[in-house]
Amino acid sequence: xxxxxxxxxxxxSWRPAARSPEPGSPGLxxxxxxRAAADACSQAHRWKGLDLSQIPYFNLVKxxxxxxxxxxxxxxxxxxxxxxxTHSGEKYTDPFKLGWRxxxxxxxxxxxxxxxxxxxxxEMSEYYxxxxxxxxxxxxxxxxxxxxxxxxxxxxxxxxxxxxIALIAEMIHTASLVHDDVIDDASSRRGKHTVNKxxxxxxxxxxxxxxxxxxxxxxxxxxxxxxxxxxTQVIEDLVRGEFLQLGSxxxxxxxxxxxxxxxxxxxASLIANSCKAVSVLGCPDPxxxxxAYQYGKNIGIAFQLIDDVLDFxxxxxxxxxxxxxxLKLGLATGPVLFACxxxxxxxxxxxxxxxxxxxxxxxxxxxLQSDGVQQTTYLAQQYCHEAVREISKLRPSPxxxxxxxxxEIVLTRDK
Amino acid sequence: xxxxxxxxxxxxxxxxxxxxxxxxxxxxxxTIFSVGSWRGQSSKSPAHWNQVVSEAEKIVGYPTxxxxxxxxxxxxxxxxxxxxxxxxxxxxxxxxTARGLVHDSQNSLQLRGLVVLLISKAAGPSSGxxxxxxxxxxxxxxSCQRSLAEITELIHTALLVHRGIVNINELQSSxxxxxDMQFGNKxxxxxxxxxxxxxxxxxxxxxxxxxxxxxxxxxMDLVQGVYHENSTSAKEDxxxxxxxxxxxxxxxxxxxxxxxxxxxxAAMELAKxxxxxxxxxxQYGKHMAMSHKINSDLQPFTKEKTNDSMTFNxxxxxxxLHQEFLGRDLWIKQIREAQEKxxxxxxxxxxxxxxxxxxxxxxxLCRYHGNKALEALESFPPSEARSALENIVFAVTRFx
Numbered sequence: 065x066x067x068x069x070x071x072x073x074x075x076x077s078w079r080p081a082a083r084s085p086e087p088g089s090p091g092l093x094x095x096x097x098x099r100a101a102a103d104a105c106s107q108a109h110r111w112k113g114l115d116l117s118q119i120p121y122f123n124l125v126k127x128x129x130x131x132x133x134x135x136x137x138x139x140x141x142x143x144x145x146x147x148x149x150t151h152s153g154e155k156y157t158d159p160f161k162l163g164w165r166x167x168x169x170x171x172x173x174x175x176x177x178x179x180x181x182x183x184x185x186x187e188m189s190e191y192y193x194x195x196x197x198x199x200x201x202x203x204x205x206x207x208x209x210x211x212x213x214x215x216x217x218x219x220x221x222x223x224x225x226x227x228x229i230a231l232i233a234e235m236i237h238t239a240s241l242v243h244d245d246v247i248d249d250a251s252s253r254r255g256k257h258t259v260n261k262x263x264x265x266x267x268x269x270x271x272x273x274x275x276x277x278x279x280x281x282x283x284x285x286x287x288x289x290x291x292x293x294x295x296t297q298v299i300e301d302l303v304r305g306e307f308l309q310l311g312s313x314x315x316x317x318x319x320x321x322x323x324x325x326x327x328x329x330x331x332a333s334l335i336a337n338s339c340k341a342v343s344v345l346g347c348p349d350p351x352x353x354x355x356a357y358q359y360g361k362n363i364g365i366a367f368q369l370i371d372d373v374l375d376f377x378x379x380x381x382x383x384x385x386x387x388x389x390x391l392k393l394g395l396a397t398g399p400v401l402f403a404c405x406x407x408x409x410x411x412x413x414x415x416x417x418x419x420x421x422x423x424x425x426x427x428x429x430x431x432l433q434s435d436g437v438q439q440t441t442y443l444a445q446q447y448c449h450e451a452v453r454e455i456s457k458l459r460p461s462p463x464x465x466x467x468x469x470x471x472e473i474v475l476t477r478d479k
Numbered sequence: 480x481x482x483x484x485x486x487x488x489x490x491x492x493x494x495x496x497x498x499x500x501x502x503x504x505x506x507x508x509x510t511i512f513s514v515g516s517w518r519g520q521s522s523k524s525p526a527h528w529n530q531v532v533s534e535a536e537k538i539v540g541y542p543t544x545x546x547x548x549x550x551x552x553x554x555x556x557x558x559x560x561x562x563x564x565x566x567x568x569x570x571x572x573x574x575x576t577a578r579g580l581v582h583d584s585q586n587s588l589q590l591r592g593l594v595v596l597l598i599s600k601a602a603g604p605s606s607g608x609x610x611x612x613x614x615x616x617x618x619x620x621x622s623c624q625r626s627l628a629e630i631t632e633l634i635h636t637a638l639l640v641h642r643g644i645v646n647i648n649e650l651q652s653s654x655x656x657x658x659d660m661q662f663g664n665k666x667x668x669x670x671x672x673x674x675x676x677x678x679x680x681x682x683x684x685x686x687x688x689x690x691x692x693x694x695x696x697x698x699m700d701l702v703q704g705v706y707h708e709n710s711t712s713a714k715e716d717x718x719x720x721x722x723x724x725x726x727x728x729x730x731x732x733x734x735x736x737x738x739x740x741x742x743x744x745a746a747m748e749l750a751k752x753x754x755x756x757x758x759x760x761x762q763y764g765k766h767m768a769m770s771h772k773i774n775s776d777l778q779p780f781t782k783e784k785t786n787d788s789m790t791f792n793x794x795x796x797x798x799x800l801h802q803e804f805l806g807r808d809l810w811i812k813q814i815r816e817a818q819e820k821x822x823x824x825x826x827x828x829x830x831x832x833x834x835x836x837x838x839x840x841x842x843x844l845c846r847y848h849g850n851k852a853l854e855a856l857e858s859f860p861p862s863e864a865r866s867a868l869e870n871i872v873f874a875v876t877r878f879x
Contacts (some may be wrong), residue, residue, distance in 0.1 A: 072531040180699070185706050203772045243672060264646040266709055269668055273675070273702045274643060280679065280695035288685045300676040306669055310562075469834075 126397050139300055156287065159466035159473065163203035166210070166222050168228060170202055172196050177278040188259055188271040189278075192238050196254055201237055202230035202337060208356055209342040210463040211455070216347035218459075225286045226342045231274070233281035233338040240302045242272035248393055287373065291341045298337045305329030309395060312417065317415075322409035324365070331371075334363025355454050359467065362451035367474050369444040373437050376428065378478060392426045398443065400427060403436035433479060441475070448475055508701065517800035531874045532593065535867040538540075539596040540618035562666045570655050579639075581587045591635055592628040593737050594767065594871070598760050599624040599746045600864035601856075605753070619864070623685055623749045630681040631742040637674035638701050642708070643667050673743030678748045689743045697741035706733025711794050717814050717823050721807055724844075727799045732765065736773045740764035764850035767872060772796070773833045773845040774875040780829065781878050790825050796844060801837025842878055849876035 148405035171193045178189045213219045244250070245258040248270050252258060260268035276299070283292055308326040312319075339360035342352045375390050376399050390397050394417030396404075404410040407430045413423050431437065448471040455467050516807050531801050566574050600619045644664050647657070654660060675698075682691045707730040711720045722730070732740075743764035759764040776795035791798070802810040817828040832838065849872045856872075 100853050179704060182703050182706055184710075185703060243668055246644075248667055249661060264648065266644045266646050266665055267706065269644050269671070270706050270709075273638070273671075274699060277695050277699040277702060280682075281692055281699065284688045284692035284695055285686050289683070289688060292688065293683040294689055296676075296679040299679050303669065303672045303676045306672070310669070330698065469790050 068138065085355070122406035134440045144301055158471075159198075159207060159470045160203055162462060162466045163206045164199075165204050166206040166227060167199070170199065170231065170234070174235060177231070177235070177282050177328055178275065180274070181364050182252035182264070185267070185271060185274060186266060188263055191235065191259055191271075193234075197234075197238075199234065200367070201233045201338060203234050204335060204360065204467070205230040205338045205342055206338045207470070208359070209346055210358060211458050211461055211467060212343040212346040214461040214463065215352060215459040216231055216349070218426070219346075223345055225288070225291075226345050227302050228282055229287055229291070229295075229338055229341050230343050232279045233334060235282070235335055236298060236302070237428070238278065239272045242268055242275065244306070246272075248389075250389075273400060288345065288346075294337050294341045294344065298334045301329040301333035305331075305333075312396075312415070316404070317412070319396065323396070323398065325399060327365055327368045328361065331363045331368040335364035335367075344427065351428050352458070355457050358454040359451045362423050362447045364475060365449040366444040366451065366471065369398050369440050370474060370477065373440050373444070373477070376431055376437060388424055388428055391418050391427055398440035399431045399436035402434075403427075403431045403434035404435075404437040405438075406434045444475060448472070527877075528874050531867070531870045533671060535593055535597055535871065538618075538863050538867050539593065539600060539620060541658050548670065562662075563670075565570075566659065566663050566666070567665060569659035570659055571667075573640065573663050573798045574641055576643045576667075590771070591742065592632045592739045594764065594868070595628040595631055595742050595746050596620055597864045597868050597871075598743050598763065598859075599628075599750065599861045600749055601862055601868060602750060602752055602756060602760065603860070603862075604827065605751045607754075621750060623687075624746050626685060627690070627742060627746055627749060628692075630678045631738060632693065633674045633678040633681070634698055634701065635738060637671045637678065638698075638705055640671040640674065642705055674825055685749065686855060687749060688746055693745045693748070699740045700733045700737035700741075704730060704737070708734055708794075717793060717818070718800075718811060719798075721802075722794075722799065723803055724796075724799055726768070727794070727796065731769060731772055731796075734763045736768040739768040740861065756858070759858045763852050764856035766848040766855065767868075767875070770845045770848035770852065770872065771875045773841055773848065774878075776839065777841055777845065778876065780833055781842075791829065797837040797841040798839040799837075800844070801835045802834045804836045804840070843879075846876050849873075 123441050175190050178186055178193075180186050206227070209222050209229075210220070211372045213221065213223075213226075217271065228285060241253065242259050245253060246260045246265050246274070249260075250258050251261050258268075260272055263271075285297055286292075305328075308329060310321065312322075336357045337360070339356040340353050343356035347353075372390065375387050378387060391400070396414045397415075400410065400414065404414060410430055412429055413420075416423070418424050418427055451471050454469050455464060458464050496642075510663070562576055563573065599621065603619065604616075617625075631835070635813055645654075645660050647660065647664075650657065650660055661869060682694055685691070711722060740761045741764070743760035744757045747760045752760075771795045776792065777797055779789060779791035780797055813828065813831050814823070817824050817831065852872050856865055856868055
């Protein structure tokens, strides 16, 4: 069985994760046309009596991962699997397109929340809501909203309040980015100068506060106290995550737990709690709320782990921000912590937060020589599998499947 | 470490000697004080004001100073206190702000919390509604209202801390090492965010979406107000922006009035009072805050013995009014005349301003707002708490 899977996979297009992509290759779409590859795949299997188009999507992923547990790279062939028969395969293979259907006008609506009379402050606050970000969080929220609504009562309707959660998630995220950039003295993000470099630190901090206050107003207007409690938890977690980053642990074992806790608080908490919030609005069943939360949490941690990997493997043009950024800030992320197990010499550098000249480069070399990147990627996969396992408990729908696909995208993205 | 120990050690950590005056209104710190006399026996604070405040605090049941410091006793913040300690000896404004928080004085007194508690008590329970029966009440104030008072202070303190961020590219060598300033900024941002996060959590616990909306919008107003303070502060040549008194009032409402006004209104909402009562509370908060601000602005011009070199804010009420009476050109001329080799002689400029109509106008404006505040109070039933609120207005409108 395993060998057949291998041959079949080689027939389809795939790209190993964590390798620098060739220039010009798009982030998301698979190289050959989706239909062609789908035909190739289904042909490869028809002689075995296994018709790919009949296998429920999530089982396919499960087969893959259980058959090849030690492979660090993930195939993207499944992007090309034809989905439901009533729609063309093309339309719903991209979770981002699917999610965006509910998010049209997202940035315009956020800008409406930031409508204040002070023009420079407004300009600063709107700076990152230009439509150029990944908008991953709103997409996840929108897809989760539909998946939960369908699960609950087959409703294909998204409530206005659920859409507002998507706005709020993006606003809270951006407010924290603005403050983080001042704290880290960052000069560029998303391919352009940071707010603090253009307008100065004082105003940048105020812009972050403004975005946060606008998000809170929007949150209050939803009128649901449970949802308010869920999302204010995020604000606290974001700050605590930054504090965790300030401090460091002496003990190697504690370091990893500390790193995962920081990762949860800084990245996953927002996604997990936004998912939970939309599920609360869409469905009264606490089991569903927990599923949504767990999906968000696991996907969030995986996302950050891959982000930490990309800091080593990608180049700065791709990312829109300089790389080795974490090392330069004195942060020991996943790849570094794993590498340290192979090269104990790194311990001293970690303890002094890479502050001596040459530390950053040496640490980077150690990481690239070790299997730190692969280990971190593998760990990210595990979290993705857990996310998929959870979300699969919901009733099938295009949105649920898109959320499953998203976990793959999270693993294979290159920026 | 309990509150008492922290308060005892904090001034020690923060250094007792004077610091450069980044914030023009910060009182001088050449008195070391001990916790026992935290009310500030320094001869600079008027005894009358202290008396008003101490009476008020008895009425609400406990001293309201240091309210926001209570949330600072968590694990993180012993971390922050240690970090702030590293700033001793540097010139980062956070140090001044932190000192200001522990030192009792008319300007840094945690007035907002006290006013929210007093107005809660003055309004009492709402007549119609039985749904507040299960809230517990101590000294005539619901626990949710006490919580709200604390949240108000948290928001105020958070922005106070965020005001102290410095622009890195404007630093000069006289400001000290760059590293210290960057570190100070980092701690200032994180502490401010921590306080805001606590405020948000506190708001969520109140389980009242209207109150959350009110306080969130107050925060938005406050941020805009602080932004204006930064932007309109005088440039190198001391020439301020040409803002008239009505723009000044709008901006001052944002930076000083909105938080107190909306908190007072929110306190009424928590006790389920109707729109009329909520509006009266809002009006009291707004006008009282305005007159308090104008009073502070007037201090450099009305105090008997003023140190000639004492600086004052060129965007304060009396100065803005003076400029409006004089006209822009004459005002600029006065500033230029008061300059010697590029440095402003504040004493000289003060004399020019006192000779004009700015100061008396500002006093009138202060009293106008004071009267509006008293009017708003008339709709509340007479009580100790209401008298305390009246006394606060009397204290900020007296200039003898």
